[in-house]
Amino acid sequence: MSKQKLEVIGQDAACCPGLSAAPLDEDQAADLAKVFKALGDPVRLRLMSMIASRGEGGEVCVCELTPAFELSQPTISHHLKLLRQAGLIDCERRGTWVYYWVLPGVLGKLAAFLTTQQPAGATA
Amino acid sequence: MSKQKLEVIGQDAACCPGLSAAPLDEDQAADLAKVFKALGDPVRLRLMSMIASRGEGGEVCVCELTPAFELSQPTISHHLKLLRQAGLIDCERRGTWVYYWVLPGVLGKLAAFLTTQQPAGATA
DNA sequence: CGTCAACATAGAGGGATGTCGAAACAAAAG
């Protein structure tokens, strides 16, 4: 059920040097931009929030997500697919329903990327 | 020099309840999505990184940013404008040159938004 | 005032993205 994903955030410890640590090279920027781009849509951000609100190990059925929006079901499915391809969430089918959850540690690693400072004393 | 900005992140303490705290409503999601969308481009992410690497209070001249990309000068200016409208950076003209810096606390608040957990014991 | 350099803005073109309806797929139920 989880086919093509990005493994930008979930590599070792802090993925990249950190946004403020040193200028990103093109490849790092391209990979990270995909994650931020996935969060750069109001619908996807609300979907992420609804799923993440379940806490660690929590799951949400698509049938609970869809009625929260005034959008067609294929559209919601499309946004969930993008979030999954960005490496933010994963899903599993159990019987008739499909459940989504936030990949553990992803949000923390993203936050760490944003806040990691430069090695101190490197104003250039 | 700083006209139209978003004040999503820089409100009080943690702007919104937090991504995992409770499902975002439409307005919150729309505002936050603009910030993530601004970071959802490789060029803008590199620009942010180059500026943020200067540390707290650090500045970068546009004349240093432009030659780092194989893009036209108006394109870089356009991306800087989007980052400024997202409330991530600000700029000031001094003589012939224009200097950009990261608005203080923005990255930390964004990170806090990503990691803030729900009130505990709220699996629904 | 005239000129030059740094940067911003305006407008256009081509590709990416969000949305939909229709159809395909999967699993359960009758």
Add this chain to the structure above:
DNA sequence: CTTTTGTTTCGACATCCCTCTATGTTGACG
């Protein structure tokens, strides 16, 4: 097997976005 329900995929279309060239604005310097 047929039907029903939940979900994804497909194809199309409108819109947005990244990039460019051309032009405007601002300040420094003779």
